[in-house]
Amino acid sequence: MQIEPVVTFVVKYAEPENYGREQTVNDIDGLKQYINCQGLGQHVSYALNVARQVYFIAVIANRNHQYKLAKNDGKDIQTDAVNIIVAKKLTYLSDLQEYVKKNALGDACQDVNWKNFAQFDTTKPIFFTGPYEHNGSFLPDAPVRERPLVCRPLTDSDIVVDKDLKQLWPTKTNEIPSALRAMFRKKTEMIK
DSSP states (O other): OEEEEEEEEEEEEEESTTOSOOEEESSHHHHHHHHHTOGGGGTSOEEEEEEEEEEEEEEEGGGTEEEEEOOTTTSOEEEEEEEEEEOSSOBOHHHHHHHHHHTOBTTBOOOEEESSGGGOOTTSOEEEEOOOTTSTTSOTTSOGGGSOEEEEEOOTTOOEEOTTOOEEESSOOSSOOHHHHHHHHOOOOOOO
C-alpha cells in the first residue's frame, strides 16, 4: 500500500454567502468556465473563494484500488486560498444608486446593509452584491426587503477581476492576478 496526496482546487461563493454550489476546478480555464456559468454576475458583482486543497489516498497496487483517507476532521486540508470579486467593471456609489432605482418595486427598494461605512469615499470604488431573483429562496415576487444588498468600500487587499479573470483592482493589469496563477501552478504535493 502506498499513500499519495491529491491536489484539488475548490471554488465557492464568499459573498453573497450560501449562494451557488461549491465546485472543483482543475485549472484557470475551469475557473473561467465556472464564472461564465454564474447568472448572478449578469446583475451584481460577487466574491468567490478559490482554495487549493489536499487529501490523501491509499493506493493498493495489486488490487488496483484507491481509498480516500479521512484526515483533518474528515475535511480536505486547505493549503492556499485567494478571494476574488468578479465584476463587469469597478462600481461606485452612483452605480449602486442606479441599480437600486432600476430594481425598485413601486415605492419600495432593496435594503442596503452598509459595512465599514466610516471608510466610504464617494470617489473610490465599492463592492455591492446580494441575492438576486435567480436564487431559489428569493423569488421575483418576493418582497424587496427579503433581497438585501451588502455594500462596502474596496480595500487595497481586494482583488477585482472581470469574467475572463483580468484584474481590475487594485491595479488594472488586464492579466490574471499573480496570486491565482501561483496557486494553480501548485498541482502536486510532496510527502516528506
